Amino acid sequence: MPKVKTLEDLFQAGLKDIFFAEKKILTALPKMAKAAINQDLRAAFEKHVAETEEQVSRLEQVFEEIEAKPQSKTCDAIMGIIAEGQEIMKDYKGSPALDNGLLASAQAVEHYEICQYGTLISWANELGLKESVRLLRQTLAEEEKTDKSLTALAEAVVNQEACSEPAGIESEEET
């Protein structure tokens, strides 16, 4: 008979999923930072690279508490979100709307993470994994803060740029 799967199994599977996702995000964020036109947006992405590195190491500590070795399992959801982001970078290269597109895909990433960490925290709570709850909450707070600052950037700066003329493009002179 197949082994009856438990909440522990579900928790560990979720950890592998988000461990994969965080490492994938770590490769995507520097590219997004490089592509960003707005300097504040670039800085926000760069700041989140450092935070994401820390989040990966927190997940390693969570694996430690459940006495499992840190492992990744392909997360199709994050692969899809990041692929769409890459498409935007390609399609909107040189366009003033590029930053809006980057913001949208970055927020899709954050929302996915917020959803996953919320679930993992409730399961860790249920399983009595105190240290994991503490670590996962720290990460969730960072994801929420990042999402908020991206919203503020979208409202304050970037939306204005999308409506303006593209910078650095010379107008054609009539002769």
Ligand SMILES: [Fe+2]
């Ligand atoms: Fe993250």
Ligand SMILES: [Fe+2]
């Ligand atoms: Fe994040």
